[in-house]
Amino acid sequence: MAKIAFVSMHVCPLGKLGEDKVGGMNVYIMNLAAALADIDNDIDIFTRKHDLNDPVIVKISEKIRIIHLDAGPVMDDNNDLYNFIDEFTNNIIKFNSLEQIKYNIIHSHYWLSGPVANILSDKWETPNVITFHTLSAIKLKASSSIVEHDKRYEVEKDSMSKVDSIIVSTKSELEDIRKLYGILDEKIKVIPPGVNLELFRPMNKIESKKSLGLYDNNVILYVGRIDPIKGLYTLLDSVFNLNDSYNIKLIIVGGELNKSQDLINLQNYTADKNKSHIVDFVGIVDQSNLPIYYNAADLFLLTSYYESFGLSVLESLSCGTPAIVSNVGGLSNLIDNGVNGYLVNDISPKGFKTYIEYFFKNINIKKSSIECRKKAEYYQWSKSGRSMFNLYKEISRK
Numbered sequence: 001m002a003k004i005a006f007v008s009m010h011v012c013p014l015g016k017l018g019e020d021k022v023g024g025m026n027v028y029i030m031n032l033a034a035a036l037a038d039i040d041n042d043i044d045i046f047t048r049k050h051d052l053n054d055p056v057i058v059k060i061s062e063k064i065r066i067i068h069l070d071a072g073p074v075m076d077d078n079n080d081l082y083n084f085i086d087e088f089t090n091n092i093i094k095f096n097s098l099e100q101i102k103y104n105i106i107h108s109h110y111w112l113s114g115p116v117a118n119i120l121s122d123k124w125e126t127p128n129v130i131t132f133h134t135l136s137a138i139k140l141k142a143s144s145s146i147v148e149h150d151k152r153y154e155v156e157k158d159s160m161s162k163v164d165s166i167i168v169s170t171k172s173e174l175e176d177i178r179k180l181y182g183i184l185d186e187k188i189k190v191i192p193p194g195v196n197l198e199l200f201r202p203m204n205k206i207e208s209k210k211s212l213g214l215y216d217n218n219v220i221l222y223v224g225r226i227d228p229i230k231g232l233y234t235l236l237d238s239v240f241n242l243n244d245s246y247n248i249k250l251i252i253v254g255g256e257l258n259k260s261q262d263l264i265n266l267q268n269y270t271a272d273k274n275k276s277h278i279v280d281f282v283g284i285v286d287q288s289n290l291p292i293y294y295n296a297a298d299l300f301l302l303t304s305y306y307e308s309f310g311l312s313v314l315e316s317l318s319c320g321t322p323a324i325v326s327n328v329g330g331l332s333n334l335i336d337n338g339v340n341g342y343l344v345n346d347i348s349p350k351g352f353k354t355y356i357e358y359f360f361k362n363i364n365i366k367k368s369s370i371e372c373r374k375k376a377e378y379y380q381w382s383k384s385g386r387s388m389f390n391l392y393k394e395i396s397r398k
Helices: 024-038 080-099 111-125 137-141 151-162 171-181 205-211 232-240 261-272 288-298 313-318 329-333 349-362 365-376 381-397
Strands: 003-007 042-047 057-059 064-069 107-108 128-131 165-169 186-192 218-223 248-253 280-285 299-304 321-327 341-344
Touching: 003 024, 003 111, 024 042, 024 064, 042 080, 042 299, 057 248, 064 080, 080 111, 080 329, 107 248, 107 381, 111 128, 111 151, 128 151, 128 381, 137 171, 151 171, 151 365, 165 171, 165 381, 171 186, 171 329, 186 349, 205 280, 205 288, 218 232, 218 288, 218 313, 232 248, 232 261, 232 349, 248 288, 261 280, 288 313, 299 313, 299 349, 313 321, 313 365, 321 349
Parallel strands: 003 042, 003 107, 042 064, 107 128, 128 165, 165 186, 218 248, 218 299, 248 280, 299 321, 321 341
Antiparallel strands: 057 064
């Protein structure tokens, strides 16, 4: 049994999926923690207080705790949080001076958590690994419209030099770190995430559509954060340019209705194009209800400029729904062209429109659904948890 400290400064794993800053990383942290707990480890997840009413300690299970600590005003965005790294670090140190827990490993998540974990590692004399989830150099390379904190690249590179290991989800991410940050391969470990195969499972498509008030439509689905890196205007235009004969209903899951300005802008854009009748912006959907949406969909669509892995794509495949996605980052690990979907090199409305049309004219839905599930079954959280724990043990022995 090991005692493991997760550091996730900027997002709390309890956040509602689809809210600002809440996405695949939250799913990753909670499911990895659960997989590690299943093999008899204790996990404390340190995160900043996001709400004035957040209790300091939330016990998720007998072996998993979330610990909320102060780190600047609760409403500050990710970039402002850089100024509160020291406060967050000191509050973790104060908390543990009372708890007196000797952690065997520190695992930090995202660039803001890296400096925190480095200080804790030195003070506690504890091995330290990091998963970045996204990296500034790759995002900036992917899209010129992306704006990053001016210290981010420097902080990322510094953390890479200090940690015992860098954990990535795909070989392509390993190669990007080598090329863009100058880190040797032996310091980087590829451990793919998983999917909850019991929750995300194939269901009756007709019944799933009926439950959402959909009947004769060809349903295209997007699930994720409402974020510029997701290329959602490209997604909308690729669907808007389809002939009416396709009878498309596009469902956008994510974002807080009437609160997210980015979501409001997408809704206004849709109205300006006179396409509101074919798009349902449903906002945040609890993860337990997401399988209904994945099963109601005929096609999952992701037009991102950058994805380190693509957990939402994996969830879709696990439900037996094929996907058309940008050929970026780790997505090529999930999609086999013409088998369980398509990879699109031309990330433009025209490029995606071409593949959507081809999909609806040529796809063998039954065969494709079987292949989707088969691909998903390779990615299991139990496997990820065991691989991660083996890495922890290896590092601790050094």
